[in-house]
Amino acid sequence: MTNILRTSLTGFKDKAAIKRFVIRYNLWLIILGMSIVSTVLSKGVFISPDNLFNLLLQNSIIGVLALGQFLVILTAGIDLSVGSILAASALLCAWFLAKGYGILLSILVCFGLGASLGLMNGLMISKGKIPPFIATLGMMGIARSLARQINHGSPIWAIPENFLIFGRESVGPVPVAVILWGIVFFFTLFLVERTRYGRYIYAVGANENAARISGVKIDRTKLLVYSLAGLFCAIGAMIFIARTKYAPPTAGMWYNLDSIAAVVIGGTSLFGGIGSTTNTFLGVIVVGILTNLMNILNVHIFVQKAIIGLVLIVAVYSNIKIRAR
Amino acid sequence: MKGFIRKYGLLIIFGGIFLLSTLSSPTFLSRNNLSNLLRQGSIVGILAVGETLVILTGGIDLSLGSMVALASVLVATFMPQSIFLSILLTMLICTALGSIDGVLVAKGKMPPFIATLGMMMVARSLAMVIAKGEVVYGVSKSFYFVGQGYIKGIPVPGVILALVAVVVFFLLGMSGWGRHIYAVGGSEEAARLSGIGVERIKISVYTLSGFFAGLAGLVYTARLTAGYCEGAVGYELDAIAAAVIGGVNLFGGEGNLLKAIVGAFILTIISNFMNLTAISPYTQEAVKGAIILIAVYLSLRR
Numbered sequence: 070m071t072n073i074l075r076t077s078l079t080g081f082k083d084k085a086a087i088k089r090f091v092i093r094y095n096l097w098l099i100i101l102g103m104s105i106v107s108t109v110l111s112k113g114v115f116i117s118p119d120n121l122f123n124l125l126l127q128n129s130i131i132g133v134l135a136l137g138q139f140l141v142i143l144t145a146g147i148d149l150s151v152g153s154i155l156a157a158s159a160l161l162c163a164w165f166l167a168k169g170y171g172i173l174l175s176i177l178v179c180f181g182l183g184a185s186l187g188l189m190n191g192l193m194i195s196k197g198k199i200p201p202f203i204a205t206l207g208m209m210g211i212a213r214s215l216a217r218q219i220n221h222g223s224p225i226w227a228i229p230e231n232f233l234i235f236g237r238e239s240v241g242p243v244p245v246a247v248i249l250w251g252i253v254f255f256f257t258l259f260l261v262e263r264t265r266y267g268r269y270i271y272a273v274g275a276n277e278n279a280a281r282i283s284g285v286k287i288d289r290t291k292l293l294v295y296s297l298a299g300l301f302c303a304i305g306a307m308i309f310i311a312r313t314k315y316a317p318p319t320a321g322m323w324y325n326l327d328s329i330a331a332v333v334i335g336g337t338s339l340f341g342g343i344g345s346t347t348n349t350f351l352g353v354i355v356v357g358i359l360t361n362l363m364n365i366l367n368v369h370i371f372v373q374k375a376i377i378g379l380v381l382i383v384a385v386y387s388n389i390k391i392r393a394r
Numbered sequence: 395m396k397g398f399i400r401k402y403g404l405l406i407i408f409g410g411i412f413l414l415s416t417l418s419s420p421t422f423l424s425r426n427n428l429s430n431l432l433r434q435g436s437i438v439g440i441l442a443v444g445e446t447l448v449i450l451t452g453g454i455d456l457s458l459g460s461m462v463a464l465a466s467v468l469v470a471t472f473m474p475q476s477i478f479l480s481i482l483l484t485m486l487i488c489t490a491l492g493s494i495d496g497v498l499v500a501k502g503k504m505p506p507f508i509a510t511l512g513m514m515m516v517a518r519s520l521a522m523v524i525a526k527g528e529v530v531y532g533v534s535k536s537f538y539f540v541g542q543g544y545i546k547g548i549p550v551p552g553v554i555l556a557l558v559a560v561v562v563f564f565l566l567g568m569s570g571w572g573r574h575i576y577a578v579g580g581s582e583e584a585a586r587l588s589g590i591g592v593e594r595i596k597i598s599v600y601t602l603s604g605f606f607a608g609l610a611g612l613v614y615t616a617r618l619t620a621g622y623c624e625g626a627v628g629y630e631l632d633a634i635a636a637a638v639i640g641g642v643n644l645f646g647g648e649g650n651l652l653k654a655i656v657g658a659f660i661l662t663i664i665s666n667f668m669n670l671t672a673i674s675p676y677t678q679e680a681v682k683g684a685i686i687l688i689a690v691y692l693s694l695r696r
Contacts, residue, residue, distance in 0.1 A: 147507065149511075193687060193691075197687075197691050197694075198694055199687065199690050199691055199694065200644060200690075202454070202456075202507045203634070203644065203686075203687075203690050204687065204690075206456075206631060206634075206686075207631075207683045207684070207686050207687040207690075208683070209683075210628060210631060210679050210680065210682060210683035210686075211679075211680045211683040211684065213679065214676045214677065214678075214679035214680035214683070215680065217676040217679075218674075218676045218677065218680075221676075222676065323515075325511075326511065326512075326515050329508075329511070333508075339505055339508060340505075369523060371519040371520075371522040371523045371527075372519065372523060374515055374518075374519045375515065375516045375519035375520065375523075377515075378512045378513075378515040378516045378519070379512070379516070381508075381512050382498065382504070382508075382509065382512045385504050385505075385508055385509075386498075386502050386504060389502070389503050389504065
């Protein structure tokens with residue numbers, strides 16, 4: 070009798086341990102599983118260093134945007150304007166490049182526009198008390214129309230060759246775009262885990278009233294995260310132009326969905342206050358490998374987007390379920 | 395004075411914009427332009443009816459534009475087989491997609507803007523896959539009536555909107571279902587405790603929103619005489635704006651359907667005015683975005 074009890078108890082213990090393990094490392098396990106499938110399907114090509122760096126390069130833009138989206142969602146907000154802000158910044162940057170103002174000035178202008186559009190989001194949300202999804206939905210239209218306005222609806226093609234280093238060159242085996250992504254990643258990691266504002270961001274997302282009462286500067290925290298999200302869009306715009314060698318006003322139509330999907334798949338709670346920078350990176354990699362896999366399998370681009378939409382819904386659903394338990 | 399403005403503010407704005415448009419463009423009051431206005435306004439109006447129901451429960455539907463495009467592609471694709479069947483199938487699919495939104499929100503407890511954002515992408519993708527990224531021709535001439543015809547001198551889209559508006563308005567005001575919608579939006583917890591089937595109410599409004607999106611899609615297709623998978627982008631914004639301009643509270647529980655429809659026409663007249671005065675479509679987009687934000691801001695200030 071005691072024997073049976075003991076074995077069933079240890080069995081239970083093991084099961085619980087396995088469950089904890091799976092929940093804790095679920096992203097790693099998903100990545101491992103998809104990598105094995107991809108490696109088998111591509112007959113080993115997937116796992117080559119070249120292809121892995123290529124995977125990082127292909128996801129660098131989304132990776133940078135997702136970090137901004139991550140900060141916003143941590144405060145229980147949402148940014149539906151990332152794709153449009155990227156397009157507006159890209160067009161402005163390309164316009165300055167095409168007019169021969171030089172790389173440095175063009176990048177500064179690009180960053181300036183991205184950050185100020187983000188700041189406007191932050192102002193509407195913090196000072197104006199407009200719900201984030203409405204404010205950024207409005208910005209989505211405004212920034213997109215700005216992107217169209219800059220070159221009267223046409224793409225800008227005249228990108229100077231030396232700008233392309235940001236998208237097409239590598240330092241050793243590492244593409245420059247991936248290095249930029251890395252810089253943004255470590256900046257975000259440092260901000261979130263090592264600074265006062267990082268703690269504020271979590272506090273605002275977890276319980277805004279409690280945060281206010283304990284003296285957290287809520288408005289300033291929100292202004293910071295939306296401005297950073299805008300700035301990251303501008304960095305994404307820079308990589309976009311350098312990779313594609315042109316700046317179309319339709320750039321980044323799907324980036325809202327992709328960035329939110331990456332963040333949510335990375336386990337960040339849409340209700341704010343829970344999430345980690347590293348897991349956001351892993352979320353981007355999951356979406357990246359999934360896309361890569363669908364490309365190998367020749368899945369139509371529109372079907373791919375629908376599948377990512379479904380994965381997003383499943384991820385949100387399971388996050389809510391886990392939270393409810 | 396304040397009470398007067400609160401009561402008649404919307405009509406004053408409507409009248410003001412109407413007058414301004416009449417004075418600044420000689421073609422504004424032409425029969426042609428006015429019936430054009432009614433047709434375009436009716437599409438936004440039909441969408442606004444569904445969106446208002448959703449917002450009244452404290453939700454939001456961001457999938458409307460994509461649903462209109464999907465409906466447009468579906469009805470144009472099936473049209474060569476049978477007009478009746480194509481309409482039936484389109485309405486069924488859109489209603490079903492709407493109810494999926496409802497289930498995700500009500501049973502899945504997902505934030506409405508995420509569930510419907512997912513649907514926005516899924517519906518747009520479906521439209522593009524079915525249409526293979528191209529314009530779908532082959533809409534039969536007799537179907538044009540839905541978008542371009544007249545019944546006793548009134549454009550058909552206006553008649554459809556009027557029917558929809560009257561039915562939903564009376565249901566909202568007279569039926570238990572209508573009172574429950576307001577209750578859920580006012581306080582979900584209180585509604586649940588007083589025995590209202592909150593989940594059922596939520597599913598019903600998203601389902602209706604999908605249904606009306608399908609209906610608007612039919613009118614849209616009949617007006618343009620083809621299925622456009624890339625069309626109707628941003629229509630959800632127009633519908634939300636119409637509701638907010640009409641005084642519907644974005645957090646739910648408060649608002650009048652007929653005022654939301656007046657809101658839809660205010661928006662339509664503004665874009666019509668911008669068209670007549672040849673303001674570039676790119677600027678128009680930004681102006682619309684700004685109007686929505688200002689309207690939301692003002693409505694929160696009240």
